[in-house]
Amino acid sequence: MTIKMEADIVVAGGGPAGLCAAVAAGRSGKKTVLVERYGFVGGMTSAALVYPWMTFHTLEGKQVIAGLAQEIVDRLQERGASPGHMRDTVGFTRTLTPFKLEEFQVLAVDMLEEAGVQVLFHSFVEQAHVEDGQIKSLTLATKSGPIQLEGKAFVDTTGDADVAFLAGVPCLKGREGDGKTQPMTLKFRMRGVDLAKVKAYMLEHPEEFYKRTPVGELPDLELTGVCGFYKHWKDAALPINRDQVLFFAGPGDDEVLVNTTRVQGLDGTDVEQLSAAEAQGRRQALQVAQFMKRHLPGFEKASISQIGAQIGVRESRRIDGVYVLETEDVVSGRRFADVIARSGYPIDVHDPTGQGVKSEWVRGDGAYDIPYRSLVARGVGNLLAAGRCISTSHEALGTTRLTPSCMSTGQAAGTAAALALDTGASLVDLDVARLQSILRDNGAILN
Known part of the structure; x- marks a missing residue:
């Protein structure tokens, strides 16, 4: 027998992006459900031991990521579970942020509970049901049997664009030309x-x-x-x-x-x-x-x-969204009118076939903008992506996939989904200036 559930906002994938999306949506007062395949929050951070978090700053040391991401670090510091931002002695970035994983997993659940988010652990998205260009529900495979989870807005933070793919959204995979992806790593x-x-x-x-x-x-x-x-x-x-x-x-x-x-x-x-x-x-x-x-x-x-409980996946599917963030956007430090997050992490592409790593640093002030349009799926009107599966080129993914950036796009997506429900606007026609104002009020750095 299929169990019926409903929510205002459904977030699929409990990694750092999904955590921030769900907390942002829950704090907005929306009935939010977070769906997670494992028995813990953290995604690649937890399952694949992605550590430390890199980076909240530019090479010159200017902080460009804050908001919920910084709140998580602050609260970990209060618990003695992180020293905060430290100098990167590899020299690839200016700073990195160590943390105690087990403390982070507990804090994450605390924040979700505080925001009124219902978490469904051990739940795997199996189907997306689309009608008239809108996702109506997701079918989840669970220990309790199938769950049909209805929602008004959906955020795909699965890392692999699973919801988008199941909903028929155009997706990209790997590098242009041969589709080969960055290598996986078991840490x-x-x-x-x-x-x-x-x-x-x-x-x-x-x-x-x-x-x-x-x-x-x-x-x-x-x-x-x-x-x-x-x-x-x-x-x-x-x-x-x-x-x-x-x-x-x-x-x-x-x-x-x-x-x-x-x-x-x-x-x-x-x-x-x-x-x-x-x-x-x-x-x-x-x-x-x-x-x-x-x-x-x-x-x-x-x-x-x-x-690690699983191998770390750097690259798989990502949405082919309203705007594809390109290499030149990153390295030129491009500014966008619809910016919803910034990052100072360089392009960092592990060669799909060779030994090396391709790296390019951001020019200008050392940071680039991530536009809202790169979160917006094409073909399905009530779906946003956040985290590793936003709309980018193969090379640009080499920076947006990093955890602090994923946290920032997650916060933006959860906030945008809530705003759309509040105003009745479609996600593609959302008042981005209003979204930016809310994000700034909640600590995000957009300039």
Whole structure:
């Protein structure tokens, strides 16, 4: 028997974007339901151990992301679960933000409950029912049997544009030309790491590390991230198609999060290929951990303490929306009249087939705008996207997919959905100036 439920706003996907979308919608007074496939909030942050959050600032240190994203950091700091924004010792960005995952998961649920949001964990979107260009309901697969969840407005924060795809919305996937996506990564944590020894080695051998590493400042900085060990990696000749080791310190004093495995050529929206990626990623994780313990200074007593519940997916489907954010929009620091979020994170595209990472930094004041039109789906009038599946090119996704940006687009989407219901306007014809005013009142930085 199918269970019937209804809401004003349905948010599908409980990652950071979905969290912020649902909280924003709930705080607006709308009956909001958040649908999440796992038994916890956090999406890739929780399931795939995406850590730390990067970045709330430009390379020069100007904060360009705030609002709900900053509230989450502030409340984690109050709980002793984050030191706040710290200097990125990899040098790729100005700052990064460490946090304790378990504390974040509890805080996220607290914020949803405070906003009056109903959360359906262990629920998977199976079908989208569309009539006259509007989603009427979603069918969820659950332990209780199928649920038919009706809504007036929907926000797709699944990361894979699952709702949009099921609703027949035009979608993009991968890079232009061959459709190949950025590689997936299975991340893992290690404890027992002597970070002081790692730092000492970096100071003695700066040539073995990323060219932007702030070596001159390193003696006075707490080590937060490391990219390099080029010689060690090359000599090991592991069957993993990348050219360096990347890991981030914390949150424990002897703990690191390793972001080094690389699974290429598989589609994160194909169940058989995703299954193969999970198996390949776990094999690689053990290989990398063994290599680090045997060959890297500071890892002699280290061991794996946690492996992600699932492989991290950088890129899959995204909507082909009213506006596709392009590479030049990002690197030129383009301003848009319908800006709903900003970001200072550079383009960061892990090569779908090669070893390297393509990087381009934002010119001008170091930040670019994300326009509202990139959240608006075509063909379905009551659907917005937020997070990793907004409308971008393959290259521009290399910056919008990062967690703080996802939080910002999530807040914008949840706020927009509520505003549309308040005013009776369609999402495509929404009063963006009014939306911007509400976002600013709630802490978002739009200029």
